[in-house]
Amino acid sequence: MSALSEKKPILQVKDLRTYFYTEDGIVKAVDGVNFEVYEGETLGIVGESGCGKSVTSLSILRLLDEKGKIESGQIVYKGKNLLELSEDEMRKIRGNEIAMIFQEPMTALNPVYTIGDQIMEAIMLHQKLPKDEARKLSIEMLRKVGIPEPEKRVDEYPHELSGGMRQRAMIAMSLSCNPSILIADEPTTALDVTIQAQILELMKQLQNEYGMSIIMITHDLGVIAEVSDRVLVMYAGKAMEYAGVRELFKNPKHPYTWGLMNSIPRLDVEYERLNAIPGTVPDALHFPEGCRFHTRCELATDKCRVEEPPLEEVAPGHFSACWHVDKLEAAIAVQREGESA
Amino acid sequence: MTAYIIRRLLLLPLVLFGITLIVFGLFQMLGPDKLLSAYINPNLAEKLSPEEMERFKDKYGLNDPLIVRYGKWISSVLRGDLGWSLVGKEPVASAMAKRIPFTVELALYALVPVVGVGIWLGVAAAVRHNSPVDHFIRIFAIVGWSFPDFVFGLFVLMIFYSVLGWFPPGNMSLWAEEIFKSSAFKHITGLPSIDALLNGQFGVFLDCLRHLVGPILTISWLWWAYLLRITRSSMLEVLRKDYVRTARAKGLDERTVINKHARRNAMIPVTTVAGAMIIGLLSGTVIVEAVFNRTGIGSFVATAATQLDYASVMGGVLFYSTILVLGNLIIDILYAIIDPRIRLT
Amino acid sequence: MEKEYKRMLKKFFRNPSGVLGLALLFFFIFVAIFAPVIAPPQPSNKYEPYMMPIVTWSPDPQPPSKEHPFGVSERRDIFYGVVWGTRTAFRIGLIVTGVSTLIGLFIGSISAYYGGWIDEILMRITDIFLSIPFLIAAIVLTTLLGTGLDKVMIAMIVFGWMGTARLIRGNILQAKEEQYVLAAKAIGVSTPGIIVKHLLPNTIFPVLIQASMRMGSLVITAAILSFLGLGAPQGYSDWGAILNYARNWMLGAHGEALKYWYTIVFPGTAMVLFVLAWNLIGDTLRDIFDPRLRI
Numbered sequence: 001m002s003a004l005s006e007k008k009p010i011l012q013v014k015d016l017r018t019y020f021y022t023e024d025g026i027v028k029a030v031d032g033v034n035f036e037v038y039e040g041e042t043l044g045i046v047g048e049s050g051c052g053k054s055v056t057s058l059s060i061l062r063l064l065d066e067k068g069k070i071e072s073g074q075i076v077y078k079g080k081n082l083l084e085l086s087e088d089e090m091r092k093i094r095g096n097e098i099a100m101i102f103q104e105p106m107t108a109l110n111p112v113y114t115i116g117d118q119i120m121e122a123i124m125l126h127q128k129l130p131k132d133e134a135r136k137l138s139i140e141m142l143r144k145v146g147i148p149e150p151e152k153r154v155d156e157y158p159h160e161l162s163g164g165m166r167q168r169a170m171i172a173m174s175l176s177c178n179p180s181i182l183i184a185d186e187p188t189t190a191l192d193v194t195i196q197a198q199i200l201e202l203m204k205q206l207q208n209e210y211g212m213s214i215i216m217i218t219h220d221l222g223v224i225a226e227v228s229d230r231v232l233v234m235y236a237g238k239a240m241e242y243a244g245v246r247e248l249f250k251n252p253k254h255p256y257t258w259g260l261m262n263s264i265p266r267l268d269v270e271y272e273r274l275n276a277i278p279g280t281v282p283d284a285l286h287f288p289e290g291c292r293f294h295t296r297c298e299l300a301t302d303k304c305r306v307e308e309p310p311l312e313e314v315a316p317g318h319f320s321a322c323w324h325v326d327k328l329e330a331a332i333a334v335q336r337e338g339e340s341a
Numbered sequence: 342m343t344a345y346i347i348r349r350l351l352l353l354p355l356v357l358f359g360i361t362l363i364v365f366g367l368f369q370m371l372g373p374d375k376l377l378s379a380y381i382n383p384n385l386a387e388k389l390s391p392e393e394m395e396r397f398k399d400k401y402g403l404n405d406p407l408i409v410r411y412g413k414w415i416s417s418v419l420r421g422d423l424g425w426s427l428v429g430k431e432p433v434a435s436a437m438a439k440r441i442p443f444t445v446e447l448a449l450y451a452l453v454p455v456v457g458v459g460i461w462l463g464v465a466a467a468v469r470h471n472s473p474v475d476h477f478i479r480i481f482a483i484v485g486w487s488f489p490d491f492v493f494g495l496f497v498l499m500i501f502y503s504v505l506g507w508f509p510p511g512n513m514s515l516w517a518e519e520i521f522k523s524s525a526f527k528h529i530t531g532l533p534s535i536d537a538l539l540n541g542q543f544g545v546f547l548d549c550l551r552h553l554v555g556p557i558l559t560i561s562w563l564w565w566a567y568l569l570r571i572t573r574s575s576m577l578e579v580l581r582k583d584y585v586r587t588a589r590a591k592g593l594d595e596r597t598v599i600n601k602h603a604r605r606n607a608m609i610p611v612t613t614v615a616g617a618m619i620i621g622l623l624s625g626t627v628i629v630e631a632v633f634n635r636t637g638i639g640s641f642v643a644t645a646a647t648q649l650d651y652a653s654v655m656g657g658v659l660f661y662s663t664i665l666v667l668g669n670l671i672i673d674i675l676y677a678i679i680d681p682r683i684r685l686t
Numbered sequence: 687m688e689k690e691y692k693r694m695l696k697k698f699f700r701n702p703s704g705v706l707g708l709a710l711l712f713f714f715i716f717v718a719i720f721a722p723v724i725a726p727p728q729p730s731n732k733y734e735p736y737m738m739p740i741v742t743w744s745p746d747p748q749p750p751s752k753e754h755p756f757g758v759s760e761r762r763d764i765f766y767g768v769v770w771g772t773r774t775a776f777r778i779g780l781i782v783t784g785v786s787t788l789i790g791l792f793i794g795s796i797s798a799y800y801g802g803w804i805d806e807i808l809m810r811i812t813d814i815f816l817s818i819p820f821l822i823a824a825i826v827l828t829t830l831l832g833t834g835l836d837k838v839m840i841a842m843i844v845f846g847w848m849g850t851a852r853l854i855r856g857n858i859l860q861a862k863e864e865q866y867v868l869a870a871k872a873i874g875v876s877t878p879g880i881i882v883k884h885l886l887p888n889t890i891f892p893v894l895i896q897a898s899m900r901m902g903s904l905v906i907t908a909a910i911l912s913f914l915g916l917g918a919p920q921g922y923s924d925w926g927a928i929l930n931y932a933r934n935w936m937l938g939a940h941g942e943a944l945k946y947w948y949t950i951v952f953p954g955t956a957m958v959l960f961v962l963a964w965n966l967i968g969d970t971l972r973d974i975f976d977p978r979l980r981i
């Protein structure tokens with residue numbers, strides 16, 4: 001963990017298990033996940049929908065609905081285990097120390113209050129500023145996130161703003177209390193491609209300015225490559241691979257990661273067919289025995305079907321949960337050779 | 342917004358025109374003989390010869406075509422003449438003027454507990470989703486909704502009047518009525534209980550309230566059940582919305598999340614059924630006045646109907662329709678205030 | 687599709703309130719069918735069994751006894767009236783709901799399918815019908831037609847179709863844009879053919895749920911009109927009319943406030959349970975078809 005480990009982790013998630021108790025049975029949405037977030041860095045969490053990445057982020061802020069329960073694990077933020085805090089103490093963390101933005105800027109803002117009201121609310125709550133100063137700060141924040149005419153926009157309702165502008169307002173709201181960590185749950189998925197790039201650029205720029213850490217949750221490896229420092233790949237509630245971003249893209253050590261990368265079409269390669277990962281994400285109520293990915297893995301053997309591989313360090317600072325890292329390396333080598341030929 | 346309100350108010354006569362045209366048209370199917378009773382004192386009518394009757398029919402234009410008759414009727418209505426009330430034994434307009442305050446008072450007083458408690462129960466159930474409180478409120482709602490208001494009113498009378506002697510039927514006690522009708526009693530707002538307070542007659546005020554409890558309870562019962570069901574499901578839906586999660590992620594406490602962020606949004610679908618509620622309240626007064634033996638516009642119309650007193654019924658229709666149209670306007674305005682996405686133009 | 691029905695039936699029977707509602711309904715159906723056995727008509731009313739027999743000449747109500755298990759009110763046997771009143775309730779509910787729903791279906795589907803000025807006119811008419819309070823409207827119409835149960839039913843039909851019309855119109859407008867309707871149009875299926883074959887089946891369930899929810903409230907309205915003296919004639923087996931008798935007696939006798947409780951409690955309970963049965967069934971159906979609206 002050479003260069004990365006010199007920095008201090010600001011958040012450590014240890015063996016997190018979050019289960020949902022539904023009418024049909026127990027859904028083990030997150031089942032033993034570990035990761036760290038370092039100061040001023042971005043952790044990307046990537047996976048298909050239903051892999052548990054959003055539940056992980058909601059677990060950090062303890063915002064699960066009534067059916068969801070954190071079974072075990074630790075979420076250590078600045079030396080405190082968030083799971084042991086009282087609800088009152090937790091509220092002082094939310095929005096103030098750890099803020100969050102969501103996928104749908106359309107629905108994540110309350111339609112019956114103005115943008116300004118909603119930003120001021122957090123400022124007045126955590127920074128105890130009087131109303132007029134909170135308003136000034138709100139306008140300031142709106143300007144920072146690149147909303148034109150912030151003095152006017154502050155009194156507008158969410159429906160009067162475009163999707164991109166709403167997500168900017170959402171970012172302004174989440175950063176208004178200068179949090180140490182910003183959790184972004186698919187912040188660009190609902191936006192047009194050009195707007196996506198603008199928002200990612202804005203987040204990077206604000207990260208430089210404020211020095212906060214970001215947890216970027218997405219299904220899009222392109223977004224991960226653009227903004228992350230390290231990456232956690234999740235599948236069916238488990239961590240599959242965990243590594244620095246360059247290392248991960250250069251030397252993927254898990255067949256799932258490799259499959260995700262291959263399913264992005266490339267212009268420089270001629271395909272006979274698009275390399276989608278075969279099959280679908282397993283039913284959350286009945287995850288398979290052994291390695292959870294084995295039902296879709298081309299390298300799977302009998303061992304994979306019975307025994308679950310642990311997440312192990314396979315290279316310095318690079319963790320993977322696979323019995324057949326060597327087979328994968330060989331397969332990748334063959335494919336890359338074919339491409340360059 | 343002001344322009345919108347003014348336009349809607351200008352539309353009011355048009356709507357009333359449509360409604361009265363339908364009702365008037367229906368009544369004309371009765372034929373001139375029956376209709377004549379709406380114009381002349383029946384005691385007088387008995388002494389008239391057939392020729393004189395024809396003269397009267399001509400005089401009141403009962404033999405004219407429908408359009409002409411409607412025109413005449415509407416012009417006399419505009420002059421404040423609604424015809425002769427068999428039930429009131431006086432002109433319809435003055436008979437109604439005497440009764441409307443009691444009905445309006447009842448509806449206004451009932452509105453507060455109906456809306457307040459109904460919404461409160463709905464929110465309370467939704468916030469405690471699937472808890473014993475929630476189950477209890479749900480059972481109350483479905484049983485309450487199945488309880489016809491007049492049956493419930495009979496039970497209320499039996500228990501609170503016959504057994505306990507707390508809340509008697511009628512508008513007010515005899516002694517209070519004497520004071521109320523005396524010349525010293527000034528009628529300022531028209532609402533009996535409020536006027537009693539303004540006259541310094543605290544005893545009369547309390548007596549009015551005592552007579553209102555039973556009717557209000559009866560009206561409220563049914564509408565609590567209705568409102569709480571709608572509030573509950575609407576609130577449950579809102580509580581699952583992303584912006585509620587955003588509010589929690591901001592670090593707001595649960596009370597602010599529910600009272601500020603969730604409840605206002607949950608009220609939007611509730612306002613859409615408020616129109617149905619006004620109709621319900623109005624119909625409720627008809628039943629409640631009959632059960633509790635109150636003289637009001639509702640029992641007036643009901644009695645008039647049983648005695649085939651057309652003029653009085655027409656007067657009642659005018660009154661109820663006006664209230665309904667005005668009520669719908671107020672709801673539209675409320676709707677726009679709650680939901681900024683609605684623009685009244 | 688068949689599997690889907692089975693799944694819904696299973697869901698219905700897993701819901702305790704649905705089962706309770708159905709049990710109550712079957713009880714009332716049983717009473718209605720076997721009314722002549724449960725409460726055999728007397729020789730005096732053999733030819734008009736819906737008239738409650740006069741059993742005493744004393745005007746005072748009589749408490750429940752062996753011969754008259756629910757007591758006597760206005761000289762008539764309450765038990766007999768409650769039993770035969772079940773038939774009256776079913777007749778009112780089914781006829782009024784059936785006919786007004788058909789009218790609503792007709793107007794709503796015409797309005798939605800053709801759109802344009804036909805839609806505009808039909809919807810404005812619907813608005814005007816809606817802007818007269820239902821009970822007042824029913825009172826007005828009964829005034830015109832004269833009192834009687836059949837008149838009450840006509841009044842409730844004339845002012846009872848608007849909700850269905852609006853519902854079906856909204857649903858059809860939505861379904862109209864669906865691919866299968868466009869496809870049917872493209873291959874030249876006639877307009878009434880499209881409405882009957884494609885649009886109605888897909889929008890009928892919400893209407894059925896609404897109808898079952900309305901059964902209860904219609905029976906209440908009819909009872910109110912009878913209670914106000916506009917409905918069933920004197921002596922007819924109708925719950926609302928029996929309750930009307932109780933008005934004179936509900937205040938009890940001197941010193942005995944609850945002396946005549948049976949004049950209210952038996953017909954009142956019958957009515958509440960009847961309405962409850964329909965509401966429970968309607969509620970459960972709605973739960974199954976639209977879990978989002980779960981109450």
